[in-house]
Amino acid sequence: MAFDTAASLAEFRPVTELDEDDDAAALLAALDGPALLLDHNRTVGLVTGEAARLLALDPLAPQVGASLAMVLGRSRLLPEARAALTNLALASAAPACRLVDAAGSGLGARRIALPRRRIALLLQPDYAPAESLPGWRTDPLTGLCDRTSFRAALVERLAAGPGALGLIVLDIDRFWIVNDTLGPQVGDQLLATLAARLRTALRGSDLPARLDGDEFAVLVGEGTAMDELDGLARRLMDGLGRPYLLAGQPVTIGLSAGIARAPEDGLVADTLLRCASSALHAAKTAGKGRCAAFMPEMHARSETRRRMETDLRRAFALRQFSLHYQPQVDVSSNCLFGFEALLRWQHPTRGAVSPAEFVPLAEEMGMMAPIGAWVLATACKEAAGWPAPIGVAVNVSALQFEEGDLMAAVREALSRSGLAPHRLEIEVTESALLANPDATMAMLRQLRESGVRIAMDDFGTGYSSLTRLQSFPFDKIKIDRSFVSGARGVAEGRAIVRAITGLGASLGMRTIAEGVETLEQLERVRAEGCTEVQGYLFGRPVPAADLPAVIAGFASEPMPVE
Missing domain, CATH: 3.20.20.450 (EAL domain)
Known part of the structure; x- marks a missing residue:
């Protein structure tokens, strides 16, 4: 993927001027694509325009002179991917690695040594399945990030500073009927197909995950007003609820959704997850096929329901x-x-x-x-x-x-x-x-x-x-x-x-x-x-x-x- 090197150099001015005896040819060759230039202290000296686009960096935010950790912290990469890229820059890893961004897309990264102990990190879009990427915990069935990685991403987003974000949790209504009537293999096929639909229905700034069983989540980075979140949740419910062809027959499902927002509903990852889960339970209790936004009184009802579910299973046993x-x-x-x-x-x-x-x-x-x-x-x-x-x-x-x-x-x-x-x-x-x-x-x-x-x-x-x-x-x-x-x-x-x-x-x-x-x-x-x-x-x-x-x-x- 080529780009105009001169334009990129003009747009992102290096922290230090290139000396006459620098190997300019090697530098320019290294920068023939989306790349980051780091000095011997691993301070960012240059970010190409294409790299900024791939990482979803704000073009108005200062990148030059910042630490690599700071720049990556502003990117769309997930915590495990940022750690892998940092290790690559510190030469504590192999000269190449594969990463994943918040949209679930793969990125290839390669380290090239430059004069004066500088290095260039070359990025290349690589749409390999997310489960094949190192340093990235995924759900093996769907390829989406798992609960642990999703929570880490939520923690990172909240720690990045003030700013609104949305959390949508979706659940298939009566998923057990599919498992009981068509078998667990068909149930797994449904989950995998639904996950593929979910991934394609989202924007690049949104992060999908499979939390557990038939429960999915979306971390929404843009459009976090309540009416926007409600609209997105309902569009997802409609799209994911379209009939599936499984085991040679059409299968129709319904979904329910719960919504929580930061900072209104909390600034701690586990709190937000509980809020969204409480809203989901409220939606399902109201009759399924519904979407509910979190309200404080839902916590008590949700906890009562959870206890009742646990007690009911114990009562039967x-x-x-x-x-x-x-x-x-x-x-x-x-x-x-x-x-x-x-x-x-x-x-x-x-x-x-x-x-x-x-x-x-x-x-x-x-x-x-x-x-x-x-x-x-x-x-x-x-x-x-x-x-x-x-x-x-x-x-x-x-x-x-x-x-x-x-x-x-x-x-x-x-x-x-x-x-x-x-x-x-x-x-x-x-x-x-x-x-x-x-x-x-x-x-x-x-x-x-x-x-x-x-x-x-x-x-x-x-x-x-x-x-x-x-x-x-x-x-x-x-x-x-x-x-x-x-x-x-x-x-x-x-x-x-x-x-x-x-x-x-x-x-x-x-x-x-x-x-x-x-x-x-x-x-x-x-x-x-x-x-x-x-x-x-x-x-x-x-x-x-x-x-x-x-x-x-x-x-x-x-x-x-x-």
């Missing part, structure tokens, strides 16, 4: 979960016919944790398949000890259809427990039928053919569709408690209960009303034709050890009537 069971009663015969299994978590210090708090988190963490399999196995094992024909109803998460082999989990639970299949009822919500309706329906048919009963849970609260009820012969429709309690208005709730029970009767399906707490509510749902009931009127959820007494109580006392 240490078997802190248990099942409680709530009675289900037949309206016409006044008989107890089954129990619904309800998951409970007794935290060692917090006490009972609401399922509404930990179940969504378990779904987001990809833990519902193993937790759901444990629930099935435990419920079947405990139900096998009850008097026949009392059965058990188990609610299945929509994600168990997507990420786990539900059929295998059911078969294993029945086989190990010896429970007859007709005594197990699987409750499935309408949302489980939306993501992949054909595959879900096929699995439900397999379950039903094996003798397991299937119930549509919380019918009428979400995406109710008569087509779904007609396309699959559910055994039962479960009426949500909001229609029973009067939360939607007594008249409206009663009309909806009447419509659902009528629909169930016409399709040959039983209907069960949940949340029945008073005799008045019982009479209403009975009058509207509901065939089964469940609620506090008949008993609160209790652990398995208390069930013999509950069963005996139903055998000796009639069901409540008005």
Whole structure:
């Protein structure tokens, strides 16, 4: 790469004049390209225009007379690359080395000795893969810098002096689904392809990195106003979220992003990383596919979430979960016919944790398949000890259809427990039928053919569709408690209960009303034709050890009537 040497010499005046007896030919030959000239003290005597461009040096900032460390500190080179170039200048390394700049591009550097103990450092663009460059820690899968190198670059930028910079952290939403459904090799292919897109989408002043797993970061050197950072983050989310062709099929992902800024959110590297991470967690908690800027109150929420994630993993490993069971009663015969299994978590210090708090988190963490399999196995094992024909109803998460082999989990639970299949009822919500309706329906048919009963849970609260009820012969429709309690208005709730029970009767399906707490509510749902009931009127959820007494109580006392 040639340049006008005379123009460069005029632009960057040497700190000392060239003597008549200097080997000018050697000097000019050495400077036939982007180069730095250093005197015997390794003070910068000349920086060519092309070298200044490659290193992204400010042409107005004084370079001549400055130390090499000072000049390199203003460059786009990362800390490890600056150290390698300094070693090259001090003759403590081989006469050539390869570096990497903040954009992830490679640079070649060569040392040439000159008269009067001077040296020239020649630079040459070298776009070799970053992982092949010495003195530079990279992520082996993506070729981006790793967390250690990224943190070092962030420390260096912050130490360079006052000035704004931005930090964007991106995370793939539910990346574990790709790993679980397509395999870890396809997951790695996705990460590598995404990293390549990320690198090409950024400017030369931006530094991308893979922090951990499916979490990436960008150190933004220009355009650090919040609206600019937000715009960049959203463009990255859109571009990185375009479909990928993996294993011969298109794969679509979503991303969330968190933003932090210096100096507003801190001047310490670890603080900024925590702020961006807290903002990312806030974005994911708000519903994924979102971008959030850091706010101080996010720290507390983020720390609470992190602790909850750790505690949830520990709870599963240490078997802190248990099942409680709530009675289900037949309206016409006044008989107890089954129990619904309800998951409970007794935290060692917090006490009972609401399922509404930990179940969504378990779904987001990809833990519902193993937790759901444990629930099935435990419920079947405990139900096998009850008097026949009392059965058990188990609610299945929509994600168990997507990420786990539900059929295998059911078969294993029945086989190990010896429970007859007709005594197990699987409750499935309408949302489980939306993501992949054909595959879900096929699995439900397999379950039903094996003798397991299937119930549509919380019918009428979400995406109710008569087509779904007609396309699959559910055994039962479960009426949500909001229609029973009067939360939607007594008249409206009663009309909806009447419509659902009528629909169930016409399709040959039983209907069960949940949340029945008073005799008045019982009479209403009975009058509207509901065939089964469940609620506090008949008993609160209790652990398995208390069930013999509950069963005996139903055998000796009639069901409540008005």
